[in-house]
Amino acid sequence: MMNFSTWDIIHNLLLAARWTVALSLAAFFGGGMMGALILFLRVVPNRIAGLVARFYIEVFQGTPLLMQLFLAFFAPALFGMNVPAWVAAFAALTLWTAAFLAEIWRGCVEAIPKGQWEAASSLALPYIAQLRYIVLPQALRIAVAPTVGFLVQVVKGTALTSIIGFVELSKAGTIITNATFEPFTVYGCVALMYFALCWPISQSSRWLERRLNAAHQAH
């Protein structure tokens, strides 16, 4: 049997952590774009669009991410399609992220006082212009901190993709443990690496929150 030094463990985990970072970023940006679309459907004054968006959000918030990953991975097989683990992982995480970001952002849009809409309306601004020039710029400012904060959830969410065989940080940890029989060392390192990724993000979210709130008060 091959011998693993601690350095080998860390080295291999770091290589796998690149996939955790890549998947997190891809899902976050993909989910962000899709979330913006869902948000739009959610806030336009159209009943059908609103119902579609709500249904989407309810489905993805009301089921475990793990089930969504299983479905993304196994459902295409029913139609004879073989989906690689990374595609299923990216698709499921993106759809999941979109639902949560849309809901976070909806809260931010609704936090804008009704008077802003009324003032914009009474100036004859069309609905889209009200959103674009008045409501969204203000909502964006309050959305930055919780959005960055949610990135932490996405990073941790990627750990679940190990179940469908995508080799990221957690899966690499399992594989190495199976070879070294040192679960404490290996998973300890895995946990530290997740922390090293997530802690700076949550700190910057807090920093942004303070900074943007202060700026808002000065204006």
Next chain:
Amino acid sequence: MVEALLVIDNLHKRFGNVEVIKGVSLTVGKGEVACIIGPSGSGKSTLIRCVNALVPFEQGSVTVLGIEVNDPKLDKLKLRKHVGMVFQQYNLFPHRTALQNVMMAPIQVLKRNKAEVEAEAYALLKKVRLEGKEHSYPGELSGGQQQRVAIARSLAMKPDLMLFDEVTAALDPETVGEVLITIRQLAEEGMTCVLVTHEMGFAREVANEVYFTDRGVIVEHAPPASFFTNPTDPRTKAFLSQVL
């Protein structure tokens, strides 16, 4: 008789089961100033919000320059180009400077030339005596200053009718005056105005006609001279004796 600019005829408005306006009619001629006074909850604000279609109403008719507001096919944007509105809470756009607040609608709605609009915006802010505050954000201005920016912002659309919804109610007593001066100036220039107000002294000085509303109806209306000295309805008398 001057040409009628705003005609409200038998307006009814209900929120759920509560009828807040029960058949109001009034006419405001071009260049005239109408003041609506009355106790809280009498439907004054709702009434003027019906005029620019901020709230829909069930029954009756409102016409502004011949445009029927209670028309399912109403072009709200066209109506609102003619009607400016100033709110109790100013509702300035906090992420834009005073100047940008004033320039927003002429550029985005009327698609006018930016340099021209900017020159007009400077002139409007000067007119409301806010020279030097053009690049301040609303949060850096006092309540009275914010309200004057809001007036300038409405005027930038060159409206034919201005609606004022208790615009001094949120202000300190000392700053009420600076806003009233601006409105008085507009009235003197011939702007048609409808004001919902609690400033009796001001109503007395600038109004052509004063309307007293209570529980969704106009109880009494008269030119200010007779309204304030010789009210006929007991409800008007009771109200005036409390506030004057």
